[in-house]
Amino acid sequence: xxxxxxxxxxxxxxxxxxxxxxxxxxxxxxxxxxxxxxxxxxxxxxxxxxxxxxxxxxxxxxxxxxxxxxxxxxxxxxxxxxxxxxxxxxxxxxxxxxxxxxxxxxxxxxxxxxxxxxxxxxxxxxxxxxxxxxxxxxxxxxxxxxxxxxxxxxxxxxxxxxxxxxxxxxxxxxxxxxxxxxxxxxxxxxxxxxxxxxxxxxxxxxxxxxxxxxxxxxxxxxxxxxxxxxxxxxxxxxxxxxx
Amino acid sequence: xxxxxxxxxxxxxxxxxxxxxxxxxxxxxxxxxxxxxxxxxxxxxxxxxxxxxxxxxxxxxxxxxxxxxxxxxxxxxxxxxxxxxxxxxxxxxxxxxxxxxxxxxxxxxxxxxxxxxxxxxxxxxxxxxxxxxxxxxxxxxxxxxxxxxxxxxxxxxxxxxxxxxxxxxxxxxxxxxxxxxxxxxxxxxxxxxxxxxxxxxxxxxxxxxxxxxxxxxxxxxxxxxxxxxxxxxxxxxxxxxxxxxxxxxx
Numbered sequence: 001x002x003x004x005x006x007x008x009x010x011x012x013x014x015x016x017x018x019x020x021x022x023x024x025x026x027x028x029x030x031x032x033x034x035x036x037x038x039x040x041x042x043x044x045x046x047x048x049x050x051x052x053x054x055x056x057x058x059x060x061x062x063x064x065x066x067x068x069x070x071x072x073x074x075x076x077x078x079x080x081x082x083x084x085x086x087x088x089x090x091x092x093x094x095x096x097x098x099x100x101x102x103x104x105x106x107x108x109x110x111x112x113x114x115x116x117x118x119x120x121x122x123x124x125x126x127x128x129x130x131x132x133x134x135x136x137x138x139x140x141x142x143x144x145x146x147x148x149x150x151x152x153x154x155x156x157x158x159x160x161x162x163x164x165x166x167x168x169x170x171x172x173x174x175x176x177x178x179x180x181x182x183x184x185x186x187x188x189x190x191x192x193x194x195x196x197x198x199x200x201x202x203x204x205x206x207x208x209x210x211x212x213x214x215x216x217x218x219x220x221x222x223x224x225x226x227x228x229x230x231x232x233x234x235x236x237x238x239x240x241x242x243x
Numbered sequence: 244x245x246x247x248x249x250x251x252x253x254x255x256x257x258x259x260x261x262x263x264x265x266x267x268x269x270x271x272x273x274x275x276x277x278x279x280x281x282x283x284x285x286x287x288x289x290x291x292x293x294x295x296x297x298x299x300x301x302x303x304x305x306x307x308x309x310x311x312x313x314x315x316x317x318x319x320x321x322x323x324x325x326x327x328x329x330x331x332x333x334x335x336x337x338x339x340x341x342x343x344x345x346x347x348x349x350x351x352x353x354x355x356x357x358x359x360x361x362x363x364x365x366x367x368x369x370x371x372x373x374x375x376x377x378x379x380x381x382x383x384x385x386x387x388x389x390x391x392x393x394x395x396x397x398x399x400x401x402x403x404x405x406x407x408x409x410x411x412x413x414x415x416x417x418x419x420x421x422x423x424x425x426x427x428x429x430x431x432x433x434x435x436x437x438x439x440x441x442x443x444x445x446x447x448x449x450x451x452x453x454x455x456x457x458x459x460x461x462x463x464x465x466x467x468x469x470x471x472x473x474x475x476x477x478x479x480x481x482x483x484x485x486x487x488x489x490x491x492x493x
Contacts, residue, residue, distance in 0.1 A: 020348045113331040116293050120403075121345050122320035124313075 008204045014126040015134065015203075025132060032136035036098050040144055043097055044090055048148040051085050052077070052155030053162075060165040070166045074174020077156045082183045086148040088235050091194035094141060095227045099202035102133055103223035106206030107216040115207075130203040134196060141195030142188060149187065186242050193234050201227040244269055245290060245401065245433055250299035252285055259285045261457045263299070270431045272424055272447045276439055277454035278479055283437045284328075284405060286454065290435065291323060291403055292316060303401070321349055324394030324432075328406040330386040332378040332393070338365070339374035342393045349397065364392040368422060384415035388422070395426060402432040408440040416440060420447050441480060444468065453479070 019025040059080075060073040106129055109115050118125040153175060160168045202223035209219040245267040252260040259282045267273040267290075275283045288294040290301050292308060301308045303319050311319070332341050342361040346352055352360070365371060368388040378386060387407060394402060404423055408416035424447045427434040436443065444451060448465035453476050455461075461476045468480060469490060481487050 024347050108334075112329055112334075113327045114333055117325065117327060117331040117333075119293060120291055120320060120323055120325045121348070122317040123348060 007208065008200075011126055011130070011204055011207060012200060014124065015130040017124050017127050019127055019131075020123060025128065028128070028132035029135050032132045033140055035101075036133075036136050037140035037143060040094055040097050040140075041147070043093060044144050044148050045151055047089065047093055048086065048151035049155035049158070051089060052081055052152030053159035055080055055085060055152070056156035056159045056171065057163055057165060060163075064165075069174075070170040071174035071177060073166050074156070074171040075177050076174075077171075078153060078175045078179070079183055081152040081156070082149055082187045083239070084235075086152050087145050087187050087190040087194060088231065090145055090148045091141065091191070091198065091231045092228055094144065094194075095198050095202075095224050095231060098137070098141075099198045099224050099227050100220040102199060103202040103206035103209075103220040104216055106130075106203055107209035107219040110207065110209045111212055111216060126207065130200070130207065133203055134199045137195040137199035138192060139195075141198065142191040145187065145191035182242065186238065189242060190235060190238050193238060194231050197230045197234060198227045201230060244304060245435070246302040246305075247286070247290065248300045248302065250286065250289055250301070251297045252282070252289055252294060253297045259457050260289065260296070263454075263459050265452050265459060265462070267433055267435050268450055269433045270427065271434070271449040272427050273433070273435045273450045273452070274444060274448045275435065275437045275452050275454065276444055276448075276479070277460075278439065281454040282457040283439075283454055287403060287405055287435065287437045291325060292320075321345075321397060322400040323403065324397065324399035324401070325403040326387065326390040326394050326405065326407060328409055330378070330390040332386060332389055334378055336377075337374065338370070338376050338378070338381070338389050338392075341378070341389060342396050345393070345397050360396060361392075364396050365389075367395065367426075368392045383410050384412075384419065387411065387415075387419050391419075391422060391426070395430065398430060399432060400430075402426065402430075402434040404434065404436045404438075406437060406439075408438060408443060413442065416442060417446070423447065439479075441486060444480070455479075 056073060056077045059076045060070070063072055063076070109129070115125050115129070118128060157168060157171055160166045160171045205219045205223035205226070209215050247263050247265045250260055250263040251258065263286060275286060277283050285294060289296045296309060300310070306319070308316065308319060333344065336344065339358070339361050342364050343357045346357045346360060361374070365373065368391050370385060370388050370392065373381070373385070378389070381389065402423070407419050407423060411419065420443050423434060423436065426432065436447070438444065445465050448468070451463055451465060451468060452459055453461040455475045461471065461473045463471065468476070471477065481490050
């Protein structure tokens, strides 16, 4: 375990060495941003709307009492969406979508000697391949989380209109009632941390792939599984520390 | 000139290379031959720095490459071109982008200059008008030629070629061999070819190193190889009945 951790940290250090030419790296960052950000927008939109809707309906069901205001469902739904559903569920989905793509892309480059070709040319392969992916993850995953929050809360509103369990005006009132800005900070910190974990952990497993096509698949699976575990661990740590 | 001095390389308990001393000459096709598992590719990877030797040194024009730090090695690596066994073209880039990649990173050429250079290299390997194709759209032989074009884009002083004929038909193999030989003469490169293809050995082997069980077993030219009495080399070169018959006629 310590051997892997050491190799992971050394790889990160190599990834952030001074680039050979900034313009080439910048183009890679832009390409990654499009791939990670725009490419994941669809799946994030779908899961966010449904999770927001389901969360609102379930909270409304659990708090259905003449002694509890209906607007509470809006507040609970808002807090759980911003604190947990949007950052964490999105990150777990993105670990599958982005993480597996990163690990298999870098792993394929390793087994087809493309990484060796980069090294022969004198290119710092970890820097060229990994740093644009991490920088892109650090920016695009928080942006996708913002989109997820907005769509999750909109999903809750749609659920109110369709199910009629809660009046939409009560839901909106609940969303605005007793709002604590700290939950946005928690959400932001989580999304940045998860963006880093997904991209760096999956890059690590891809970079140290050896063998052939079978091992590329195994690296992608390991990358996704380990990044999910680290996401859940970081989730607990960040929540405990900040809240 | 490239020189290897007492190169040893082990993977765990498995000693793959044992005390390899060799001089690889400029302007010549230096062939490293041997049976599968004899350590040819390991030696090549030690020479280019993809593997660190367990012991020994690699010298490029008397500069000790093995002792160099990553940033010092970059200066020598800019003078290296390499064609990999599977060509190792970047899948996400077109043929043109593959060739321009080292130029983008290591030169201050304008875009039009880089395009001119890419077109020149493609023309040199007889692949004109294939600029916009992706590697997945090319045949095995075309990939090798694009690999050569990329390798020569920076006008290398040293050219390394790993199994240039693997997976190619005999005619394409000969064309690739001829191309490597022509480029060696044109650029006066120190060319190092790892192969077990006998057509290559007899066709372009100016200087041949035969590895056997990880040791340098024989060294000579393609003219000398036909008349050697080295048993292991004869078993390797003249393994097929066709080659045995050909030898008797020599």
